[in-house]
Amino acid sequence: MKEKLWTYQYGVLVLANTFNSFGFYMITTILSTYLTESGIALSAAGVIVGMFSVTSLIIRPFCGILSDRANKVKLLLISFLLAGMGTIGYSIIPRIGPIVVFRILHGIGFGISSTVLITIAVYFIPEKRMGEGIGYLGISQVIASAVAPGLGIAIAEITGYKPVFWLAGGFVLIAVLMVYICRRGLGEEKTGKVIKEKHAKQSFCLRDIIAVEALGYTLISGVYSFTNGVITAFILLFAQKKGITGISIYFTVCAAVLFISKPASGKLVDRKGLAVAVYPATILSGISMFMLGHAEGIGIILLSGIIRSIGQGTAMPALQTECIRTVGIERSGVATSTYYLGGDVGQGIGPMIGGVVVGSMGYEGMFDICGILLLSMTVVFYYLEKRKRRESYEKRTGKNYA
Numbered sequence: 001m002k003e004k005l006w007t008y009q010y011g012v013l014v015l016a017n018t019f020n021s022f023g024f025y026m027i028t029t030i031l032s033t034y035l036t037e038s039g040i041a042l043s044a045a046g047v048i049v050g051m052f053s054v055t056s057l058i059i060r061p062f063c064g065i066l067s068d069r070a071n072k073v074k075l076l077l078i079s080f081l082l083a084g085m086g087t088i089g090y091s092i093i094p095r096i097g098p099i100v101v102f103r104i105l106h107g108i109g110f111g112i113s114s115t116v117l118i119t120i121a122v123y124f125i126p127e128k129r130m131g132e133g134i135g136y137l138g139i140s141q142v143i144a145s146a147v148a149p150g151l152g153i154a155i156a157e158i159t160g161y162k163p164v165f166w167l168a169g170g171f172v173l174i175a176v177l178m179v180y181i182c183r184r185g186l187g188e189e190k191t192g193k194v195i196k197e198k199h200a201k202q203s204f205c206l207r208d209i210i211a212v213e214a215l216g217y218t219l220i221s222g223v224y225s226f227t228n229g230v231i232t233a234f235i236l237l238f239a240q241k242k243g244i245t246g247i248s249i250y251f252t253v254c255a256a257v258l259f260i261s262k263p264a265s266g267k268l269v270d271r272k273g274l275a276v277a278v279y280p281a282t283i284l285s286g287i288s289m290f291m292l293g294h295a296e297g298i299g300i301i302l303l304s305g306i307i308r309s310i311g312q313g314t315a316m317p318a319l320q321t322e323c324i325r326t327v328g329i330e331r332s333g334v335a336t337s338t339y340y341l342g343g344d345v346g347q348g349i350g351p352m353i354g355g356v357v358v359g360s361m362g363y364e365g366m367f368d369i370c371g372i373l374l375l376s377m378t379v380v381f382y383y384l385e386k387r388k389r390r391e392s393y394e395k396r397t398g399k400n401y402a
Contacts, residue, residue: 003128005136009182010133013137014136014139014140014188015175015178017117017180018172020035020117020172021143022148023170024148024177025149026168027152027164027168030164032044034156040094040095048100049103051104054107054108056111056350057348059065060115060254062179063116064209064279064333064334067112067337072120072186076113076117076120076179077179077183077276078109079108079177080109080113084176085107087168089106089170091165091166093303094306111340116333117137121133121137129270130321130324131318132263134324136266138316146252146259149236152164162348190211209337210341213326214323216380219342221319221320224315224346226373227308227373228347230354233300234366242295245299246298249298250396253306254306257306258312261310261313264313266317277318278381281311283311284307286373288371288374289308289370291322292367320339322348
């Protein structure tokens with residue numbers, strides 16, 4: 001008989017993650033426009049919008065040690081509050097100084113909460129259903145990314161921008177309220193009082209902020225994020241150059257496929273192992289990028305998106321689960337922050353490198369390079385699996401692995 005996954009604690013965390021993600025995605029598409037219409041120069045608006053990623057990237061390495069050593073539930077509440085304050089704050093004083101402060105608060109809050117929530121959740125997910133459980137947590141962000149941006153734009157067109165920020169902040173505060181009400185059920189008896197005491201007298205070292213043993217899996221997920229950053233930044237320009245219309249549906253189709261593939265991936269990994277998911281996923285994802293780069297119509301572009309989303313939805317939860325399993329639940333905070341660090345870096349540098357490549361090789365060359373990078377991750381994963389088998393054999397037998 002399967003161990004129960006959908007406990008009330010796990011359900012609270014999934015819902016809290018959904019509301020927090022809604023608050024984030026509702027404002028992503030309108031913030032730069034709001035800032036410029038408030039009298040802030042376009043160049044300054046771009047810097048302010050980008051500060052979120054920079055702040056998250058800076059705070060990310062320290063999220064793991066905070067999560068592993070502090071009271072996780074209190075830390076989650078504080079991080080949600082910071083994100084909510086930042087979101088609502090955008091609408092209060094639309095001038096550069098205050099907006100920068102609120103943007104930093106938002107970035108810190110979102111960066112910490114995304115790490116801490118996972119580290120709490122793993123204490124309520126049965127070991128044999130870890131992949132499935134993490135997959136459903138990822139669904140929260142998929143739903144939000146598919147629905148919230150359009151909702152934010154629609155509300156802004158009817159009521160103006162400020163109510164959108166208040167509603168988005170309200171969603172985050174709902175997450176705060178849910179976690180606060182259920183704080184005892186999510187408390188230290190399950191999320192690490194013993195671990196907190198264990199770490200209390202330990203000194204600070206590199207392994208507290210970076211899980212070196214998980215860097216291989218982080219590299220693979222980082223390449224996926226790199227590709228996502230490239231697609232997000234350039235697919236509209238690529239379609240315009242090709243004379244292809246209706247490209248906005250691409251992201252809706254991808255979100256729908258991710259909604260299905262993420263939990264299915266978790267179940268597959270739990271039953272059949274990591275390799276069954278990652279090898280096909282990286283190959284499919286690589287092929288999809290070659291298809292995208294050489295597409296001449298919306299049909300092939302959408303097909304490439306479906307194939308890529310199947311690959312990404314299969315690989316990403318599996319890799320995140322393996323990071324935690326490799327490092328251990330007692331260091332799930334640093335495992336999660338290391339995993340997300342790869343995503344932050346990949347998503348950030350993807351558009352920058354992509355822009356340089358487009359200038360010399362065109363869009364086709366840029367997408368082809370993404371395909372090559374994804375296919376090369378099958379080789380990286382092969383050596384990671386080989387190392388894992390060697391370490392397991394030597395630990396079990398005390399002999400050198402041939």
